[in-house]
Amino acid sequence: MPFETIRKYLGYLHPVLTDWATRVTSLREITKNDVQDALEQRPGSTGRDLLSALRSLFQALKQERVIFRDPTRSVSLSTSERLPVPIPTDRLRGLIGRADTPMAKFVVALVAIHALGRRETRFLLLTDLDLARGRLTVRRDLRHTVYLDEVTHILASDWLRDRHQRWPLTANPYLLVSQQTVADDRLPPVSTMVMNDIFRPLGLTLSKLRQDRILDEARQTADPVHLMGVFGLAAETAMKYIDTAHPERRSTLWR
Known part of the structure; x- marks a missing residue:
């Protein structure tokens, strides 16, 4: 592996x-x-x-014949997809401030404000961030431009300053780096575990926080195409958010 x-x-x-x-x-x-x-x-x-x-x-x-029976052999999980559930406001209040490092604050802002996904956040390149123009290029099937709000812009600047102070000579091309990735000759992106460790002290997962942000946007619009363009969602997923945000608009089946 x-x-x-x-x-x-x-x-x-x-x-x-x-x-x-x-x-x-x-x-x-x-x-x-x-x-x-x-x-x-x-x-x-x-x-x-x-x-x-x-x-x-x-x-x-x-x-390896260390055990004689596999207890997972007949275990299965339902693959049905649950509708997104909003996060209570009190759990979101002060969320960015509770993150403990400049990188963590920046990542939380990217997810909470702009609903970036785990993989696309991990694979952001330094060259994708244009602070002068307040833009961030996100690599999806079609490139998407995020226009940074004031808070995210400040946090991005803080992270770049911290990154340069801690690892001024690193050749790692990724926007997010860690002690492990700057020392790795392969110059990889940060791991999934690093991302999980950012959100674990906050009592939330990255995916739940992203879902909440998309659901909030869906409340403002009933247009699935808008969600597809802004968040890179598939049509079926976009409709799921629209249906959840506007249950009164769901079509009813003939009996």
Whole structure:
């Protein structure tokens, strides 16, 4: 596996294995019910990612004959997509200020204000940011230009200053960097774990915060094409947000 995948899987597995270690002494003791309980505590995409990591772990252990039965073998998760749910206002108040580093504040602003996704945020290049014009180029199927508001512009400037002070000689081309990525000769983008670590102290996930921002925009318009253009959504996803924001406009089926 690529190192990035291994690292991502370990991030999902660590809290589950830590919890199991308080009750069992060997992974041979883990049952299907233990796996399902762990998944129920992590709904949505987090649960699906955890299940992938658990399957990889137990399949490898069985292949090496460390265990004799794979407790994930008959476990499945529903693939039905839930409608987005708004985040209570009190949880959003002061959100950017609670982020603890210049990079974290900048990332939270990109998601909370401009609804950038995880991958497109990770892969932003230094050259994509034009502070003089207050613009940020986002690489999607079609390039999208984000016009920075005053808050995001200030936070972007703060992050660039901090980045230069800490790593003035790095050749890493990405806008976001970490202690690990500036020391890596491959010059990679920041990992998914770095992104998760930014939002974990805030009690929110990046995806939930992005959904809330898109839902807020959907309340202002009933035009799915607008959401598709601004946020890079597929037509079906855009309609999901429109239907959630304007339930009174949903078409009703003939009985």
